[in-house]
Amino acid sequence: MSEKIDGTHDDGGLQGTAASRLLSATSIWSDAPAPLPAPKPVSISPPAAVVPAAAPAEVVTAAPVEQTRAGQWPPRKLSLALQGGGTFAAFTWGVLERLLEEPIEIDTISGASAGAINALLLACGLAEGGREAARSRLSRFWLRLMHEASFRSLMLIGGFSPAGSSVAFGPTLRSGQFDPVDLDPLRQALSRDIDFAALRGARCPRLLIAATRIRDGQQQIFRNDAVTADVALASTCPPLVHCAVEIEGEAYWDGGFGGNPPLLRLAQETTTSDVLLVQVTPARDSYVPITLAAIDRRLDQIAANAALNAEIAALDWARANGAPALRLSKIAAEDSIEGLAQRSSTDLGRGFIRLLHRSGRAAAERWLGQEATGNEAQRKLPAAEPALA
16 A cells, blocks of 8 residues: 655656755755764754644545546656665565556655665666666566575665664674675675666766765765765665775765655755655554564664654645645555564565565555556556566
C-alpha cells in the first residue's frame, strides 16, 4: 500500500516549488566539500510569536482511490527519495524497475546508505542509456549480490546497524577489524556497476547523496560533481564494522544517521512538485522485543526512521503555512510484506530478495494506478522478474 501526503499539484518550474522556496529560507545542512575548521556557534533569537502546530497532513490510502487533486496522473516528472536499509533496499529495486517502464522523467534523487547505491545505479543508467540501461544496472547489481551473498556484499549496502554489529560480533570488536585498511575491493565492486564520470553528464538526474560527518555529527550532502566511489562508501559505512571513509580530510560514517533519506533538501532543490518517498525500513512492529537481538533490531528501525519522520513533519508544516505546491507520496515496504519488522536487513537469501523485488514492483504498480479509472487501472504488467539462475 502506498500513501499520499497531499498538497496542490503543480508541475513546478526552474525556480522550484513553493515548498522549496519556503524551506530554502534557512540553510539546514552544509554542502560538499565540508570545511575543516569547526564553525563558531551562532546565537539565534527566538521568534516573536509562537506558531500554532499544523494539523497532520492528509493521508490518502491508495490503490485505487478517487482522484483528490487536479493534474495529470501518473506525473510526467518525478523526484525520488530513497531510504537505506540493507537488503530491504531490494524492495526499492522493484519499485524503480516498474517506474522505469513508464515515460516519467526523473528530476532529482536523494539517497542514504543502500538508498544511495540505488540512486547511483539509477542515475548512471539514465545518463548512459536511458530507462532500459538503468533497469539493467539495477538488475545486474542486485542479482550479483544475491549470488555472492557475502559479508563484503553487506558492507556495500550498509547491511549492519551500529548496535547490531556489536551484538553480532561482540563488544570488543575494533572498528574496521574486518577490513582495517584496504577498501579497494569495495571501491572496485562499486566501480564495476557505476560509472562515476557519467554522473556529471548533462543527461544525469540531480543527485543528493548523504553521509554523516564524524567531527560534528552533521549531515553532508554530495551532489553530482562531488560523487565518487569514496562518497558511496561513506554513505554506506557501518561504524562498528567498516573503517571511517575519509574525503578531503574529513571522516564520514553512514548517511542514514542524519537523514534516511534526505527529504527536506530534496524538497528545496527539486524542480517538480511530485516527490515519491520509498521507505524500506519498517516503522511499525506489533511485537514487544525481549531478546537482545530483537531489541537491537527494533532500536535500529526506530533510529532509521526518526530523522525521516521529523522531515515529513517539517514538510507538512511548510504545506500548512503557505507552501501547498508539493505533492509527496510514499511507498512503504512494510505495507506490502507482512512481518517485515521481524526480518533481518542482512538477509541475502535469494527467496527473500526475490520477495522484496516482486513486492516493490507490485507496490509501484498500485501507486501508478491509484488515480487511474476503468481499464487503465487493470492494465497488465510487462514481463516481470529477472531470472535468478
